[in-house]
Amino acid sequence: MGHHCCSKQKVKRGLWSPEEDEKLIKHITNHGHGCWRLQRCGKSCRLRWINYLRPDLRRGSFTEHEERTIIDVHRILGNRWAQIAKHLPGRTDNEVKNFWNSCIKKKLIAQGLDPNTHNLLSPHQIPILNAYHNKTIDSTKPVFSIINTSSTQTKDTKKVQAFRPHLDTNDPLMTNNLYENSITHQSSNLNYQDYNLVLKDDVRHQPTMGFSSQHLAESTIMPILSSLSSSSIPLDFGTVLQPWAANNELGVVFEHARRPEVHQEMLQPPILVGQEVVAQDFVNKGMDVRDGGVVQSQTNMDMSSFDGCNIDLEFMDQAALMANALWNVF
DNA sequence: AAAATTCGCAACCGCACCATG
DNA sequence: ACATGGTGCGGTTGCGAATTT
Numbered sequence: 476m477g478h479h480c481c482s483k484q485k486v487k488r489g490l491w492s493p494e495e496d497e498k499l500i501k502h503i504t505n506h507g508h509g510c511w512r513l514q515r516c517g518k519s520c521r522l523r524w525i526n527y528l529r530p531d532l533r534r535g536s537f538t539e540h541e542e543r544t545i546i547d548v549h550r551i552l553g554n555r556w557a558q559i560a561k562h563l564p565g566r567t568d569n570e571v572k573n574f575w576n577s578c579i580k581k582k583l584i585a586q587g588l589d590p591n592t593h594n595l596l597s598p599h600q601i602p603i604l605n606a607y608h609n610k611t612i613d614s615t616k617p618v619f620s621i622i623n624t625s626s627t628q629t630k631d632t633k634k635v636q637a638f639r640p641h642l643d644t645n646d647p648l649m650t651n652n653l654y655e656n657s658i659t660h661q662s663s664n665l666n667y668q669d670y671n672l673v674l675k676d677d678v679r680h681q682p683t684m685g686f687s688s689q690h691l692a693e694s695t696i697m698p699i700l701s702s703l704s705s706s707s708i709p710l711d712f713g714t715v716l717q718p719w720a721a722n723n724e725l726g727v728v729f730e731h732a733r734r735p736e737v738h739q740e741m742l743q744p745p746i747l748v749g750q751e752v753v754a755q756d757f758v759n760k761g762m763d764v765r766d767g768g769v770v771q772s773q774t775n776m777d778m779s780s781f782d783g784c785n786i787d788l789e790f791m792d793q794a795a796l797m798a799n800a801l802w803n804v805f
Numbered sequence: 806a807a808a809a810t811t812c813g814c815a816a817c818c819g820c821a822c823c824a825t826g
Numbered sequence: 827a828c829a830t831g832g833t834g835c836g837g838t839t840g841c842g843a844a845t846t847t
Contacts, residue, residue: 490815490841517832522816557835568835573814 491523500528526567533565537574545571546579550593 491499499520515523526532537545541563548559556568556575563571575590583590 516817518818519816521833526815554836569815572836577813 491527496523496528499523503528526569531565532567533563537566537578541566542574542579545575546583546593549575549579553591 495515503524544562545559548562552558554572556572560566560568560571580590583593
């Protein structure tokens with residue numbers, strides 16, 4: 476049975492005045508926590524004390540460390556605010572909840588991450604991202620296509636440009652968390668352009684490696700290692716999170732990825748670029764780049780398999796290979 | 806400058822559970 | 827067994843401030 480409480484009793488409601496606060500503090504100092512019934516509903520008094528008047532409360536804006544803790548614990552516990560708050564001395568569940576809803580949530584979405592699952596937003600969730608960025612990505616059309624060709628690439632042909640597909644560059648926190656921006660390749664003789672490798676430190680401060688592609692023309696060529704099948708390069712990107720795709724963007728993110736400077740030492744042997752894949756097939760299920768050449772897939776990608784936690788392992792396997800190759804190429 | 810909109814956050818609500826008389 | 831009150835929790839609301847139009 477619910478409480479009649481404030482709604483049906485003639486007690487004061489709304490914001491607390493300094494006088495009321497003082498009265499409550501005096502009352503608790505003199506009588507302890509036992510009786511909460513004053514001129515307001517007991518529940519209201521208790522809440523005011525716990526969330527605002529308690530002397531051991533830590534007020535003010537959340538630190539980066541606190542934010543990191545909230546995200547980390549939320550990832551494990553979900554919306555158990557009271558449990559999360561226990562990891563933050565002096566913070567209340569209400570405060571943590573408010574901070575999550577007003578701040579962290581938006582940052583995660585801005586990075587293309589689902590704040591509920593902490594995975595990448597699926598194509599069906601792209602509207603959320605669109606809304607945030609105030610732009611439209613058509614998730615119903617093919618991602619992009621790559622034509623078959625052979626080419627070589629030297630590092631001299633690289634042109635690196637800063638590119639942050641899902642980050643608010645005006646947000647100092649996010650910008651600072653990037654340890655490397657995306658890389659955009661432009662090379663006339665290779666006939667590919669605007670491919671972006673995204674290396675970033677996400678709001679969880681966990682190194683994340685991923686890739687995405689934007690503004691890709693149908694003739695875009697994406698070079699990929701010819702020697703992938705030899706498994707000479709360890710697939711050590713860590714846990715693969717959910718891939719996502721939209722009309723002009725394709726992405727996959729790996730948690731606990733190596734930082735570039737560390738990974739550079741691992742590079743072996745010299746990278747050869749000689750194999751291209753048809754990206755549409757890459758997106759389609761069943762493509763196997765390890766077999767060499769382009770494998771045509773007859774099936775269309777089932778976008779629903781990317782929803783929620785239903786991760787398409789096969790797709791991720793391919794994505795991991797591809798990302799690994801791109802990592803090395805770049 | 807004023808109106809409209811968005812944002813942050815304190816406070817409230819509803820529910821569950823427990824203790825007590 | 828039941829009523830009442832206390833506690834705890836997560837979701838939601840409403841208001842003042844800030845920002846945008």
